[in-house]
Each structure stands twice: as C-alpha cells, then as structure tokens.
Amino acid sequence: MKNKSISFFKQFAKYYNSLSILKKFLIPSIAGFMFFLLLYIYILSNTNYMKESITKVNKESIPIYETLFDNEFLLQKISFELNNAVVVKELDLIKETNIYAKEMQKKLTLHKDTIYKKELDNIQKSFNEYYFEASNLSKDLIESTSSYDYIHFKTLLVVSTYKKVLKQYQNLREKIKNEIKKDVNSIYETSSWVLFNSSFAFILWIILSSLGLFYIYKDMSFKITQIVKESENIAHGKVNFHKRLSSDSIDELGLIVNSINTFISKLEESHKDLEYAKEEIKRFIADTVHQIRTPLTSILMNVEMIKDLQENDSLFSYIDSIDASINMLSNSYEDLSYITSYDTIKYNPTLISLSQEIEKRIDFFQTICKMNLKEIKAEIDINAYTYINTVELERLIDNNISNAIKYAQIEKPIYVNLKKSKNKNRIVLEFKSYANEIKNKNKIFEKNYREEEAKRGLGLGLNIVKNICDKYSISYKASYKNNQNIFTYTFDEIKKQEIN
Amino acid sequence: MKINLLILLTVLITSIKAEIIIVTNKNSDINSLSHEAVKYLYLSKVNKIDNVIIMPLLSEDDSLHKKFVKEILNKNIEQYSSYWARLVFTGRAAIPRKLSKKEIKQKLMEKNTITYMDKKDMNKNWKIIYEE
Numbered sequence: 001m002k003n004k005s006i007s008f009f010k011q012f013a014k015y016y017n018s019l020s021i022l023k024k025f026l027i028p029s030i031a032g033f034m035f036f037l038l039l040y041i042y043i044l045s046n047t048n049y050m051k052e053s054i055t056k057v058n059k060e061s062i063p064i065y066e067t068l069f070d071n072e073f074l075l076q077k078i079s080f081e082l083n084n085a086v087v088v089k090e091l092d093l094i095k096e097t098n099i100y101a102k103e104m105q106k107k108l109t110l111h112k113d114t115i116y117k118k119e120l121d122n123i124q125k126s127f128n129e130y131y132f133e134a135s136n137l138s139k140d141l142i143e144s145t146s147s148y149d150y151i152h153f154k155t156l157l158v159v160s161t162y163k164k165v166l167k168q169y170q171n172l173r174e175k176i177k178n179e180i181k182k183d184v185n186s187i188y189e190t191s192s193w194v195l196f197n198s199s200f201a202f203i204l205w206i207i208l209s210s211l212g213l214f215y216i217y218k219d220m221s222f223k224i225t226q227i228v229k230e231s232e233n234i235a236h237g238k239v240n241f242h243k244r245l246s247s248d249s250i251d252e253l254g255l256i257v258n259s260i261n262t263f264i265s266k267l268e269e270s271h272k273d274l275e276y277a278k279e280e281i282k283r284f285i286a287d288t289v290h291q292i293r294t295p296l297t298s299i300l301m302n303v304e305m306i307k308d309l310q311e312n313d314s315l316f317s318y319i320d321s322i323d324a325s326i327n328m329l330s331n332s333y334e335d336l337s338y339i340t341s342y343d344t345i346k347y348n349p350t351l352i353s354l355s356q357e358i359e360k361r362i363d364f365f366q367t368i369c370k371m372n373l374k375e376i377k378a379e380i381d382i383n384a385y386t387y388i389n390t391v392e393l394e395r396l397i398d399n400n401i402s403n404a405i406k407y408a409q410i411e412k413p414i415y416v417n418l419k420k421s422k423n424k425n426r427i428v429l430e431f432k433s434y435a436n437e438i439k440n441k442n443k444i445f446e447k448n449y450r451e452e453e454a455k456r457g458l459g460l461g462l463n464i465v466k467n468i469c470d471k472y473s474i475s476y477k478a479s480y481k482n483n484q485n486i487f488t489y490t491f492d493e494i495k496k497q498e499i500n
Numbered sequence: 501m502k503i504n505l506l507i508l509l510t511v512l513i514t515s516i517k518a519e520i521i522i523v524t525n526k527n528s529d530i531n532s533l534s535h536e537a538v539k540y541l542y543l544s545k546v547n548k549i550d551n552v553i554i555m556p557l558l559s560e561d562d563s564l565h566k567k568f569v570k571e572i573l574n575k576n577i578e579q580y581s582s583y584w585a586r587l588v589f590t591g592r593a594a595i596p597r598k599l600s601k602k603e604i605k606q607k608l609m610e611k612n613t614i615t616y617m618d619k620k621d622m623n624k625n626w627k628i629i630y631e632e
Contacts, residue, residue: 079589086589087582134589141585155584155594162591 017249024216024251028209039201046194053183060114061180067107068173074100075127075165082134086141094138101131116172123168130161223253230260234267241268286340292333299326324371327364331398335460338395342467347389349472351494354384354393354427358418361397365405373410376401380418384427386491392468399461400431400487407485408433415484420493427491432484441478519619520568522630528612530554533630539573541614543583544593557607557615560598568616571632 016024078097085093108124111117137154226245233239244264247257303323310316362376369376404414412434419428443449445466469476475490522538524530529552533541540546541556548554559565569580587593599607601621607613608626619631 076590079586079591082589083582083586086585087578137588138585141581152595152597155588158588159591159594162589166591 013248017251017254019249020251021220021253024219025213027216028212031212032205032209035201035205039198043194043198046190050187050190053187057180057183060111060116061176061183064111064114064116064120065173065176065180067111068169068176071104071107071123071127072166072169074104075162075169078104078131079134079162082138085138089142091139091142094135094142097131097135101127116176119168119172119175123165123172126161126165126168130158130165133158133161220253223247223249223257227253227256227260230264234260234264239264239267241271282340285336289333289337289340293337296326296330296333300330320367321371324368327368328402331402334391334395334398335464338391338464339460347392349387349389351385352388352390352393354386354418354429354491355380355382357390357393358397358416358429361394361401362416364398365401368402368405369414372405374405374408375413376416377413378416378418380416381420381427384418384420384491385494386427387494388468388472388491392471396465396468396474396489399465403461404431404433404435404485407435409435425493425495427493429489429491431487434483435485437480438478438485441480444478445476519631520564520571520616521619521622521628522572522614522616523608523622523626524614524629525608525611526625526627528614528627528629530612530614530629531627533614535572535630535632538630542568542573544587544596552612555607555610555613556596557604557613558596558598559604559616560600564616564618565598572616 016027019027078100081093081097081100085091085097104127105124108120108127111120114120133154137151137158140151140154230239230245241264244261245257247254299322303319303326306315307319307323310319358378358380362378365376401414401416408414415430415432417428417430417432419430420426421428438444440449445462447460447463449462466476468474469489473492477488479486479488522533530549533549537546537549541549541554559568566577569575569577573580575583584593584595588595599615604615604617608615614629619628622628
C-alpha cells in the first residue's frame, strides 16, 4: 500500500513536471471543477430524492388524506340519512343513500394504485359491510315486525362495523400523517445534510486549491529565483562552470533553465578557449619578454659604451635619443615583465626609502625628459620609509612619470613631490603635470582605458599602479587643479625608530 | 256483573297508577341516583356514575317500558326509537336487549345492575335507588 502510494506520488510528480505553467495553474481549477461536478451529482441525486418525496406527498398522501376526510363526512351523511329514514319511516330515503355510498367507493377506487391499496381495500370492504347491515337495519326498524332480539343483534353488528370503518379511517389517516411527517423530516434532513456537505466541500475546496496554488507559486518562485540568481552570477562573471541549474520540469521555466545550462556549457567552452588563449598570450609575452631582455640589455650597455667612447659631442643628441627610446622601451618591457610574472612570482615587500627610490627613477627619466623637451622638478622629503617591493615601487613611480612625460605640455615642468605628514604617519607622493584635464578620473586606473586613442599605449600602466596600491593599501586619487593633472598616492610611513 | 266490573276498574286503576322505581342489587355500590343520572344512563350518554360502571336493563314488558320512556325519559316511544336509531347508525351504541322478568331477576343478582320496575314487584334482595 505504502509502495503504491509512493509510486502514485512519483507518477503524479512526473506528470506535474511535464506540464506547462498554464496547465500547472489550471490543475487546482480542473480538480475543483471535477470535485464540484461530483458534488453537483450528489446534490442532484439528493434533490431528486427530495423531489420524489414532495411529489409523493403532493400527489398521493395529501389527496388520500383529503379523500379520507371527505369519506368520513359522507359516512356521517349516510348514517344521518338512514336515521332520517327510520324517523320518518320512509324506505325511499334508504335508497337515496346509495349516491353517497357510490361516491365513497369511487373516491376510494381513485387511489387504489398507491401504496395504500391494501388499506383502501379493507376500508371499502368494511364500509360495504356496514352499509349493507345499516340499510337492512333501517328497513327492519321502519317495518318493525322483526323480533326485538333480532334487531338488538343487528344493531350490535351495525355499531361494530361502523366503529371498524371509523377505526380503519383513523388508522390510515394516522399512517398517512406519519408518512407525510417522515417525508417532510427526510426532506429537511436531506437538505440540511446537503447544505452541510456543500459548505464542507466548499471550505475543503478553498483550502486545497489555496494549498495547491501556493505550492505551484512556491515552485515557480523557487525556479525563477534560481534563474535570476544564476543570471546575475553570469552577468557579474561569477558563474560556476562546474554547477548546472537543476530542473525536473519541462515547462517554460524548465526550458529557460535548460537554455541557461546550455548557455553556461557554451560559456564554459568559450571560457576554456579564452583561458587557453590567455595562457598562450601570456606565454608568448613571457617568451617575448625573455627574448627582448638580452638584446635590450646589450643595447643599453653598448649605448653607454658609445657614450663613453665618444670624443666629441657631435653624436650626443642621437645617442641621447637612442638612450631615451631604449629607456621608454625598457619601461614598457618592465611593465610587461611585471604583468606576466606577478601571479607566479612572489614580490615580497622590504623596507624601502621612498626618497632615494624616487630620486633614482627621476634620474632614469632625465634623458627621456630632455628628448621630450620636458623637465622634472622634485621636492622630496628625505628619510621617508615604507614597506613595499622594489620592483613594484619602481612600476608605480615609472608609470606615473612616463605618463606625465607622454601627456604633459612641452616646456612645462613635471612636479614630483614627496611629503611626510607630521602627525599622521603618512607619506604623500604627488605627480603633477600641465596637461588637458583627464575626462574620466575614475576610469583612468582601469585596464586598457585610454584618454586619447590617438596616443597609443598599452593601457596597462595605471592599472598596474592600481593593483600595486590595492595590494599595499596605498590610497590613490586622480584630480585636476591649476591646469595640472595630479596623481596622489598616500603610503603608510614606517618611522626610523620602528626599523631599529 | 257489577262486581266484576268493579274489580276490573280496580285492577285498571291500580295498573294505571303503577309506580315506577329504579332498583339495584342491595349489595351494589350505588345507593341512589338522580333523575338526570337515570336518563343519562338509559339514553347511553354515560355508563358510569361516581366512578361506578352501571349496567341498565330494559324490560320486555311493553307497557312498563313505554311508561318508563314516557315518565322517566320524558320521550314518546317514536322519539326514543329514533334517538336509538341515531346512536346505532353513528356507531355509538347498539339498542339494548329487552329482558323478561326472569332474566331481569337473574341479572339483578349482579352488583351495579339497575332496572326499572313497578314498585309492587320489589323484593328484599334489591334496593330502590330512584323513585318519583
């Protein structure tokens, strides 16, 4: 029995899951319709029963009841007329009572096809007996020739038959009255029962259909929430490729879930391809960087040697130009080198003098500035120490200076200021350059964002800076003041005594 | 002849002046009845007086019966007959049987049985419960 029930519920769940949303929502209505159809049949059968009872009362019981009253009246009339005949000693009056007797019999015959046939037959028989005896007695009394004993016995017979007829009338009347009472009670009980059952059925239907609709709503709501959540994850790039949306149903939502799962599968394939491509590019860049390193170092060394070996200044401008270009190339090379290695190589922080490192990098960019007709003016507080990796600090400084050189106006100074705040243990590093205002200061640190498409670059520099700032909790900001773009970085200062 | 005529007249006068009484067994529970009670019992309107069921008897002595009907029931014989016919045809009561003197004597041996008779027929076993 239990297994059958489980099997039934499984079959129903399977059927439910195979339905469309519309059909699912129609289940309670259809179930309700079937339920009320059965209730309607039940009410109809009971109504028919009540109708039959009413018909029986109206067409049988009440007319017979009325007939009995009429016949009793006729019986009284007959007895009255017979008495009159005796009083006035008229035999003809006895004959006149025949009309009433026939009327009585006719009325009784009319109802012979009812359930009271037996009783009516008995009444008719008893009445005939009475009428016969009473008529004879009337004649005897009128003629008064018979012996008195004989009359006495005849009167006894008449009285007993009269009483018998009356008793039968009374009994049948009582029986019919009880039948009517029973039928009326039955109608009342049936109608009350129908009313009670209908009310109960209505309440039951309300509860069951509400529960059904609530279940369907929860089921839909769960699936929609799942779809929305997964769609949001996809939209935010947080999709879990190892997980698929579960759906047992094949309704519209099930189809959407399947589509999303297919989409996730395709996305996973694309993601794999992209990851593979990314790895390939990364490997390619790493290889390229590796391949560039040796010739670049060689070029730098050779340029230095050429500089040293020059006997006059005639080639200096060319050599400076080569030097500047190589330095810019070196800067880009270092960016690429950092990007390809930061997730594989651990860049550990060390205590670094920001003051010394900035001066060193400004010195590195002197030739580039000269070739770009620009000049760096630095105001650097000494002994500003912080914990940071050297390579990463170099990337931070180099990218800001190279950007300033690239975008700043010609023959206008580029300011590099390093200030220690006195009370807050903070070091503020600023890069200021006269240039057009940065249009989107929030996006400037995003990857591949370029302010001017005409000035091509890798679009990686400030994003590298941002990642380094995030790693060391260095606050960063881009602003514009007095026709200058200002990039401000705030470091935690490490005091000298803390070092010791 | 004159003597005979005188005797006949005496008998006639005596019979005319016959006094009707209502009697019962001397052991009966009833000691006296009113005129109305006698009428009601003989017209079958009641059969009980003071919770005692009483059975009235009729005499087949036609002259006594007529006299009783006339003097006690205050009806003529036709009225009496039609009254009983009505009771019979409406099933209320049958006309009582009329009894001979012997039968009456027999019946009066039962308690609470009453009958009408000429006072001169009274004997010691009975008691008068009504007389005019």
